[in-house]
Amino acid sequence: MDPRVREHAEIIVEHSTAVEEGDNVIVSAPPVAEDLVVAIAEKLGEVGANPSYSFNSSRASRAFMRASDPDEFTLPEHKLAEMEETDVVIIVRGDTNTSETGDVPPETRSALAQAWKPVQEERMGKRWVGTQYPAPGNAQDAEMSTAAYEEFVYNAVNKDWDEQREFQANMVEILDPADEVHIVSGDTTDIRMSVEGMVTANDYAELNLPGGEVYTAPVPDSVEGEVLFDKPLMAQGREIVDAWLRFEDGAVVEHSAAKNEDVLGAVLDTDEGARRLGELGIGMNRDIDRFTYNILFDEKMGDTIHLAIGQAIEHTVPDGRPMNESAMHMDMIVDMSEDSFIEVDGEVVQRDGTFRFEDGFEG
Amino acid sequence: MDPRVREHAEIIVEHSTAVEEGDNVIVSAPPVAEDLVVAIAEKLGEVGANPSYSFNSSRASRAFMRASDPDEFTLPEHKLAEMEETDVVIIVRGDTNTSETGDVPPETRSALAQAWKPVQEERMGKRWVGTQYPAPGNAQDAEMSTAAYEEFVYNAVNKDWDEQREFQANMVEILDPADEVHIVSGDTTDIRMSVEGMVTANDYAELNLPGGEVYTAPVPDSVEGEVLFDKPLMAQGREIVDAWLRFEDGAVVEHSAAKNEDVLGAVLDTDEGARRLGELGIGMNRDIDRFTYNILFDEKMGDTIHLAIGQAIEHTVPDGRPMNESAMHMDMIVDMSEDSFIEVDGEVVQRDGTFRFEDGFEG
Known part of the structure; x- marks a missing residue:
């Protein structure tokens, strides 16, 4: 064998x-x-x-x-x-x-x-x-x-999951106490959200194998801006290409896609929560170096972030904080390897895929 | 498919x-x-x-x-x-x-x-x-x-199992009320046993698929004579060829085999019941026309009978009749297609594979 x-x-x-x-x-x-x-x-x-x-x-x-x-x-x-x-x-x-x-x-x-x-x-x-x-x-x-x-x-x-856990813990340390996250990629994605009071989780392959992401929940009403998901996604057995969303006061107010725009529309119409974000995730498994149409891998891909519309993940939302609820949870991925940055509370923590806690980072 | x-x-x-x-x-x-x-x-x-x-x-x-x-x-x-x-x-x-x-x-x-x-x-x-x-x-x-x-x-x-059931019912009718069964094949098998008071079962593919046999329990002490099992059998992962048994007062008193005689001996030594017969079966599924080293098929092969040493099958032994008990139940097969007959209460009911209730039977 x-x-x-x-x-x-x-x-x-x-x-x-x-x-x-x-x-x-x-x-x-x-x-x-x-x-x-x-x-x-x-x-x-x-x-x-x-x-x-x-x-x-x-x-x-x-x-x-x-x-x-x-x-x-x-x-x-x-x-x-x-x-x-x-x-x-x-x-x-x-x-x-x-x-x-x-x-x-x-x-x-x-x-x-x-x-x-x-x-x-x-x-x-x-x-x-x-x-x-x-x-x-x-x-x-x-x-x-x-x-x-x-x-x-x-x-x-x-993988050596202890090592991976420690690598990811650097990002948890940044995100867990944070208030505002600002994500920019090229001239197509510029989105801001609050994660104030939310819990940041470190996925080092317990419930999912492979693991390899750090994730939290945006405050539902705080999301503002637009985002182009430049990796494809599958919904209702169909491929949505170049999904684009514009948020105001946390909700999607405008959307488009290069392929199957109607399917994207149907997903957003599932219920009220399907127009708001339930998850912000940061892919950190760099052995996942390509997109394979399998969300178990794709969402952990190095140099990506993903946002899920719909249901928030329970353990990222403490009691007393607002939790987005929906019958839907659909992960959508943005490539962050080029011409991109993640800013947390006004400080750049990742640029073009390199994190602040790594060699070669240029803030 | x-x-x-x-x-x-x-x-x-x-x-x-x-x-x-x-x-x-x-x-x-x-x-x-x-x-x-x-x-x-x-x-x-x-x-x-x-x-x-x-x-x-x-x-x-x-x-x-x-x-x-x-x-x-x-x-x-x-x-x-x-x-x-x-x-x-x-x-x-x-x-x-x-x-x-x-x-x-x-x-x-x-x-x-x-x-x-x-x-x-x-x-x-x-x-x-x-x-x-x-x-x-x-x-x-x-x-x-x-x-x-x-x-x-x-x-x-x-198969059409209703048709098969009816075909086999002819043999049940003969065997169920019978007292003595006498089986002869060539000059190597000549064995007598009583089935008095035992129940004859008709296997038309309920618990086993394929089905295709009629079976009952010999009275444990009644078995007399010798039998050469001219189809091979597997025991303890090994093949026993030409197993031969001689019975007196129901128990095996002599045995031999052309191959793995020691394995046959070990099986007979399992416990006291392993030296006596638990089952007499008559194979009646003629679509099973060859031996395949798979007892699920082999024991139902047309033109064969099988005897099992060891444990009797519960529903063939009514309350009050003697039941052979053992940790073992090993089926052993005799070819009845040539130079052979089955006699029930002194009357030949099968000769060279043809039953009394079929065309071509010569009694």
Whole structure:
């Protein structure tokens, strides 16, 4: 077996989820990821955990959902009980075809998700991690050979996460006590927001593997200016290119896109919260050096920032601070590698991708 | 998808397990059998069942078992609860390498089986079926190409089971009220036993798919004579060829084999019940026309009988009749196609593979 798969398994079991003896562990994986399941099983055996393995086939999901009457979905009570008794959930993603469920009606999909919501909510309170197996379908989305994509995934995932945590802590120290953030990129992005009183989180690959971002919540009404998201994004199974938003008093008042502008409009119309920002993130995983149409990686890409319209991430908003709420949370990415800067409380903290706490920084 | 896979799924869901709306269904399958899982998922969607899918990887099992301390195996309580709440269990077998767990110490294997015994026992009370996906490892055991093996499997599995049930019922009618059975094949097999008061069962693919046998329990002390099992059998991962047994007062008093005689001896020494017969079966699925080193098929092969040393099958032994008990149940097969007959209460009911109730029978 590829030694990188074993290393990935070790990081999942030891770092991201810290599995202990006697833990009940669910490993959910697609058939294509059997190698990683084998390597995880070996680690779980060493630790003395009790694994069960869930066969997560997008082809089977599609067949089931299309054949079902969406009004009839119910949650078997024992699936909730199972999750309650579970200590750790390891979710491995990996596709042989990322469009596999593309012909399932959205209503069916939401009806099933709705039925299973109690299990999902229960899961959120567990130690869990979502990670990626370098499957051919994901390589294809990234326009890479499977071999090259494997190299990309393992570079991003099999890192010294203690070192990464310390690197990112420099940025948390700047952002956590800050009031105002000002982001400029070329002549297309110039946006200001307050993060006053919000919590800045350091993502070093606990819930997501790879990790590699620092993120917080903007004060909902404080956002002003305009931003061009020069990396593409996927919404409702369609690609939005060059999404552009203009904010006034925190809300999007104008928008456009070079492709699928109507889809962007539909997303913004989801609910009131979908017109406001829920997250400001700073990508700091420099082994993610290219865009691959997979948000698990893209949002952590080095030399980028991302803003999410919609729902704020709960642990970044302390009690008593205003929290943006929405059924939507859509991450949108801005390249910061050239002709760009991030200013925090009037001081430039990153210019053209180099941080203030690094060699080569020019303030 | 191969239409034979869909037909297999239909028989599993509609005939073998009779899944109904609202049933909680566990589908356990190896990654190689994804096609069948997809087809089963579709049927379950149509019926309105609640499936969950278990990823049954022999590679992962091996890795887990080898890495584990066998003294530490415990059964998570929720796995038992899950089985209690389950209505139907569908177990799909299929190997890319049938020797995959060959280097797991037998003690580790039994320790894990022991820990999970309550779940297995609970499962036996459910509607369940064990079936086969035509995977390359199983084709290799059968010395067939995967394509030819697929043809073999689907011929054996995708049958009109009502018709097969009626065909077999003829033999049940003969055997169920019978006292003495006498089986002769060439000059190597001549064995007599009583089946007085025992129940004869008709296997038309409920718990096993394929089905295709009629079976009962010999009275333990009644077996007399000798038998040469001229089809090979696997025990403890090794092949026993030309196993020969001589019975007196129901017990094996002499044995030999052309290959791995010591393994046969070890099996007979398992416990007291391992020297007596637990089952007499008559193979009646004529689409199983060759031996494939897979007992799920081999024991139902047309023109064969099989005898199992060890544990009797509970529902063939009525209350008050003597039941053979053992930790072992090993099926052993005799070819009846030539120079052979089965005599029931002094009357020949099968000669050279043709039954009394068929054209061409010569009594």
